[in-house]
Amino acid sequence: MPRTFGRNAGQDPIAHMGEFDRIARYLAPLAGPEGLCLADDAALHTPPPGFDFVMTKDMLAEGVHVPTGCVPDIFARRALRSNLSDLAAMGAKPLGYLLGLSLPPHLDDIWLQAFCNALGADQLRYGLSLWGGDSICVDGPITVSITALGLVPAGTALRRDGAQPGDDVFVSGFIGQAAAGLHLLNEDAEEDACGWHTAYVAPEPRISLGDALRGRATAAIDVSDGLVADVGHIATASKVSIALALNDMPVHPQNPLGIEDAITAGDDYELAFTAPPEKRSEIFTLSESLGLRLTKIGQVRAAAAGQEPCTVLDTLGNAVAFKKTGWQHG
Ligand SMILES: [Mg+2]
Known part of the structure; x- marks a missing residue:
């Protein structure tokens, strides 16, 4: 699979196209009924009774969050899935999204078509549609900005602030896979056999896990900044401290980054969560039923003065x- 994309390859630059053309040709086919064919001022949706709306936004800029010149599929998948991961961390199921695009005029129409094709494929995969947006x-x-909307049964959303001293701390999947994938991408290295490249270019938002954790987990977060930093966010929000065991970290033994870099790198989009010890067997049963590794990595403790959150x-x-413990936000 090519990892970079030629610009100005003799195709039509998008500057030759007006905004209404761009919407009609590329974006309107992605619209669900709520989007009113992207032909009205705003989207319309009647939420079902007994559900809470969950809303989140993530932005992704070339050269900041993804390498300069990377293929449009990577932009599309990472932009949408990072938002779906935030919904998963709240225990919500995806419903729709609003898309903001800032595109340089020299970009060609093939780029835009490939970007929209990748969004369309993910819409089918995760059961959501485009409701609206804007492009310049x-x-x-x-730059891609997505606002994702989801639903969760009223009052059951997972939050960061419910961890209690004595709770176990778990994380899904392997940690540091995406960072290893980015490392390979930057090095233009060969495909790997361990899934690192896929973990970076097509992270899997843990929607089924988030849904199953409602009523079981006391707090949850998706690992986007780095495991240590994100678990620290749970500790801070819950006014507790969390101790993780270095030896228990689920880092692939062949990960070229090593354990310490893997658990402080970002982009994993796994879920870290806390749950009381009496839920431990349920959590491991859940791991089997979902076919997803869930590893107990630490314990919640009472906060002590002067102690790091994690x-x-x-x-x-x-x-x-x-x-460093994780990604520093600019
Ligand atoms: Mg998040």
């Missing part, structure tokens, strides 16, 4: 020092 044609990096302990019980 302006010099600068390609510490990682080696086998001797000493805190491991990191250069």
Whole structure:
């Protein structure tokens, strides 16, 4: 699969196309009934009784969140799926999304078609549709902004602020896969056999897990900034501290980054969550039924003055020092 995309390859630059053409040709085919064919001022939706709306937005800019020149499929999948991962972290099921696009005028129409094709494929995969948005044609990096909307039974959304001292801490999947994939992408290395490339270009939002954790987990977050940083966000929101065990981290033994880099790199889109010990057997049964690795990685403790929200302990019980704990937001 090509990883970079030629610009100005003799195709039609999108600057030759007006906004209404862009909407009609590329975006309107993605619209669901709520989007009113993208021909009205706004979208319309009647939520079912007994559900809460869950809303989230993530932006993705070329050269900041994805490498410059990467293929349109990567933009589309990472932009949409990072939002779906946030819905999953709240226990919500996806419903629709609003799309904001800032595209440089030299970009060709083949890029835009491929981008929309990838969005369409993910719409089918995750059962949502485009409800509306806006696009502009302006010099600068390609920027994609998505607002995703989901539903959760009223009052049951997972949040970050419910972790209790004594709770177990779990994480899904392997950690550091996407960072290894980005490393390979930047190095233009060969395809790998361990799923690292796929973890970066097509992360899997853990929607079924999030849904199943409602009523079981006391707090949850998706791992986007880095496992240590994100677990720290749960600890801060819940006013507790969390101790993770370095030896229990689910990092693939062949990951070229090593454990410490893997657990502080971002982009995993796995779910980290806390649950009381009496739910432990249910959690492991859930792991089997979903066919998804769920690893117990630590424990919630009472907060103590001067203590970091999240510490990682080696086998001797000493805190491991990191250069950074996760992605720094600009
Ligand atoms: Mg998140």
